[in-house]
Amino acid sequence: MPTLTIDNQTVIVAEGGSVLDAAIALGIVVPHYCYHPALGAVGACRQCAVTILEGSQKGLKMACLIPAEDDMQVSTCEEEAVAFRAQVGEWLMTNHPHDCPVCDEGGECQLQEMTIGAGHGIRRYRGNKRTYLNQDLGPFVAQEMNRCIQCYRCVRTYKDYCGGEDFGVMGSQQRVFFGRFKDGPLESDFSGNLIDFCPTGVFTDRTNRFRTRSWDLQQAPSICPHCSLGCSILPGGRYQELQRVRAGGNRLTNDSFICDRARFGSDWNNHPKRPREARISGEKVEFPYALELLEERLEKLVEEYGGETLRLLGSPRASFEANLLLKKLAEKYGAPAPYYDAHPRRAFAARMAASIPSGQLASLKQLRESDLILLVGVDPLAEAPVLALALRQAARAGARIVALDPRPLELPCDFEHHPLTQESLLRGLSAPEENELLESLRQQLETSQRPVLVGGGELLGGEGLRLLLHFSESCCGSHDCLIFPVLHGPNSFGGGILGATGDSNRNLIEDLENGNVRALICVETDPAIEHSEPGRMQLALSRLELLAVFDHLPTNTVATADIFLPTRTIYECAGTFINNEGRMQAFDPVLEPGIPIVVTGSGGHPPRQFETTPPGSAPRSAVHLLQWLLKDRNDLFGLRRQIIKELPCLRDLDRLAAGDNGRRIADCGDTLEESRTEIWAQEGELQVLPITARYGSDLYSRWSQSLTSRFEEPSVWIHPVEAAERGFVNGQKVVLRTVVGHFHLPLVFKAKMARGRLIVPCLPGTPLEVFTPGGLSLPCKIYSEVDNA
Amino acid sequence: MPEWMVILLLIVAKLGLIFMVLLTLAAYLVLAERKILGRIQLRPGPNRVGPFGLMQPLADVIKLLTKEDFIPTQADKWLFLLAPGLAAVTALLTFAVVPFGPPITLFGHEVPLVVCDLNIGVLFFLGLSSLAVYGMTLGGWASNSKYSLLGAIRGLSQLISYELSMGLALVPVVMLARSFSLTDIVMAQADVPFALVNPLAFLIFLISAVAESKRIPFDLPEAENELVGGFHTEYSGMRFGLFFVGEYINLIILGSMLTVFFLGGWMGPFLPGVVWFSIKVLFVCFFFIWVRGTLPRLRYDQLMHFGWKILLPLSLLNVILTGAFLLWRQG
Amino acid sequence: MSIWRDIKGTIEPFWITLRNMFRPVVTVEYPEVRTELAPRYRGRLILTRDPDGQERCVACYLCSAACPVDCISMQATEAEDGRRYAAWFRINFSRCIFCGLCTEACPTMAIQVTGFFEMANRNPLETVWEKEELLVDHCGQEPDYNFYHHAGIGVAAARGENPGEDKPVDVKDLMP
Known part of the structure; x- marks a missing residue:
């Protein structure tokens, strides 16, 4: 830990830190552009000049390139360095278009701040400015190349860090240009990071174009609700509208990067159809009335038929606090323990993941530092995109990446892909010693230093995760072999912790179909979408005497519920999520709930006369609703203290603050030893595997209008050899017959997928939903359209 | 008409006249004050209601009468209602002993131009001016507001302090006139007003009188910029108006007292006594307004310091000196 | 001696105030007599147009950020030609203190002060002015200034066509 002195102030920096790191730690402003903590230094912009007075190198140096040394003496205010920085600042500005008033970066622009910081104020250069023609980079990122200062951060972000291949630097000399070879949407799923990383306004957010200034935004640190990784985000809203999402900075998880689904898929919060009023059988009513009616009907029902006729359904979307209160509600009414995921296989996967000893769970940081990563049944770009970024960082550092998955995986790095079918994967895991591939992998795992096994809960299920855990124990004798389970929702793991104590062999749909259940309360979940058999679930729901739904998405179940109560979204209330590695992370409210001004003013002037709605009619958080039913008057902090008393493994819960790095849970109990028999199909039978699409499969991106342009066309995927055997050609229209219905779809060849299987991505708004x-x-059958007729 | 009835009618007429003149004068004094202050500050003052703003007092009265009479919920209701009346009534009562002219003869009756020539008129004046404190103190107390209470406490201590030097400044006057009756005191100044005989007593009385009127530079009980409105913060409408009118009646009373004690009352050449008396009173009132437009407010400790450490010893000294002078003159 | 100074200091003001009483009144009796406003008087705000007749305001939010009483609100939006403009723009004149900081902040000379100040109103909602009422049909002060001719992003003129700009570079050209 070198100790050095900058401007007569002494500071200790971490090993390997630069002089610039030290200055930033001291709060001394040394202007810089090309350096970014996540990208490192390249010394391209020449802006961070300082004078080294004492040290192994002396004189005018670039602070980002000089490693900090003990007893170093640095000055940032020597005349020579100040003049150098002012000169560089002036050079960088010679071609700048001076259009800050119409630039979205204005107000949070590093170029603005650092130019002033460098001491350049008045333009002296009288020559002509260089101009560029812009490119159309698709619906997410807008480009304005005239603002560019050639710091190369975009290329380092997009190409080097995120592994995008369609963007780079072109031209020479004064003509250096950053963009695609041709106009067209950026292909990478991490293109939005350009917006965060560009220090000027070259790349700005097209979905939020001209809508706001950073100083007008209400911002609060939050957690991304799109997948189970729990990336830290910084959403901003204004005029009661969620306007944008930027990456937060949690070096243990996403480390300043987020995927496009997180960044551009947040406008479900402003969805025009979002239900904001309480309803009884579809009729709008006043909020307190609906709440009181619910309580009355629940009490009557429990009195007449007993608590066993009531079922409660929590959700991986709801905060941990809400899910816990649901459990208390079950205790109050004498109902069986709640379900935490409508999908039984996902629920079991979550329970299994939550029972893995916390020491064996890897974080994304550990994944980035790993030297051998084995992906088992996981498609990172679809199920947990930032995982793909972590894999790339590991690969860049020399790690080997091996994937076992039936899907035609794409990753932004080199990897070995073994396309095994879901069934052969599960069979292989249940008897790894009989499987040649797994046996060789086991030996490689044994010899590597920091191996991580990534297991996809979606494909493997709880049973598969259990087998993977056993496999890891068998192959990592001398050192820890870490597991990185990928689950379904932001709080799946939390549901797994809560569900561990219940009777795990119960099944919601069987419960409902038995006819004993008269009432169901769903908290921020739609069983008719989430359950593995939506049609069957819908029928079962329609038989209920009382279906109460607390939600904020315009789902069908919301429309048909007997009692519906609107809830706040995660951007409107505080709470906790527990991500897939057992990290508890708190989020804070960003906005007040309310109809956005864009809607009330229908795009024009906001109304001049303000409507007065009765107090208490705005949506309340699910936690608040459940607390009202439980007559619990704790605030959020009190509630967390109470949770700690009941679940000691969450002992750090009350020390969480939104925007921190989160805290890992301690071991909650023994590893779940329960196994569940699944009937795996035999090789050779034609089967269709529904998978998560990159965009649209999770409930939030389904209602994000900005993302619709990235939704795939519905199609069915097949291995070319398989297709040739059956005489199909690429793009041919076929009929797919399954138990859930038959579909007319184009056939798409995917060379890298498993044979003997068909794959359909689940897409909203199409028959495939x-x-x-x-x-x-x-099981399925496939015909060409002609044959079918 | 029987004799007694004539006398009664004369007394009633006199009373009515005094009331009318006094209240009208008080109202127009408000206008005069605003006009004079305006002139001092190079403004015209009120000039919108009637010619030269002469109807302004009427407009003010209408405004005050039609305003909501508000009583704070935590106030002591009866005291709150009583206090403004007390302030106005004590001010009015003092005028009973003020002789504003030599006796005149009407319908064959000699009518003294004083409501009641008490032989202890000086004491009556001092007593009533002490009672006047109650209006303010009770008003401030009953409002149950911190500003009012502070104003009341300030007023109370200020008035007690200056009452003392005021009383002591009158002792030489009584000694010189050898009477407590105000008429006698005026008579005693037939040749030379006491202001010239005993200028120190005049000065002390003048300063104490300004303090007694609770006006700048001694307006600490109200002190708008510290205490909102001081003791009358919580008052509104005509109850505030009573406090307001009380202040200006008090101004006239103190003017009359200064005239009677030091400026020779109605004595003066050429003009009738009542006119001389009015001129002198109005001049004193003008002087009071002039002081308000000129001097800043004292700090509270300066006020008490001045009262107790300078005025009081000075007035005691003056009593002794006057006594010594009288003894020496008697030989 | 300080006591003489104190006495003098107490007496002298009386002379000053007395003298003032006989000086002429300086008050301008407003509705009947109208004072001549200073050339840079800060009255009601307007939104001006550029010499081409287009709205100058680009809805950059700087005036609303500079406003110490938060009386300006707006929403920016984009026209088809890439021009940024205010979808709506509202000034609440019942809050405005006419400090003129918005005009100082305005980078496009759009928001300007005028000499008009008679806006008293019995209905507070009528002192809330919308863009349609604020927008005038002239350039106000700075009649020649057009922001888009200085900011080279190809809105008023094609890219590279503004004074002081080179033609767009050919990025695929490798000539030295």
């Missing part, structure tokens, strides 16, 4: 990812593959 009846499929739910997370189950086993289904």
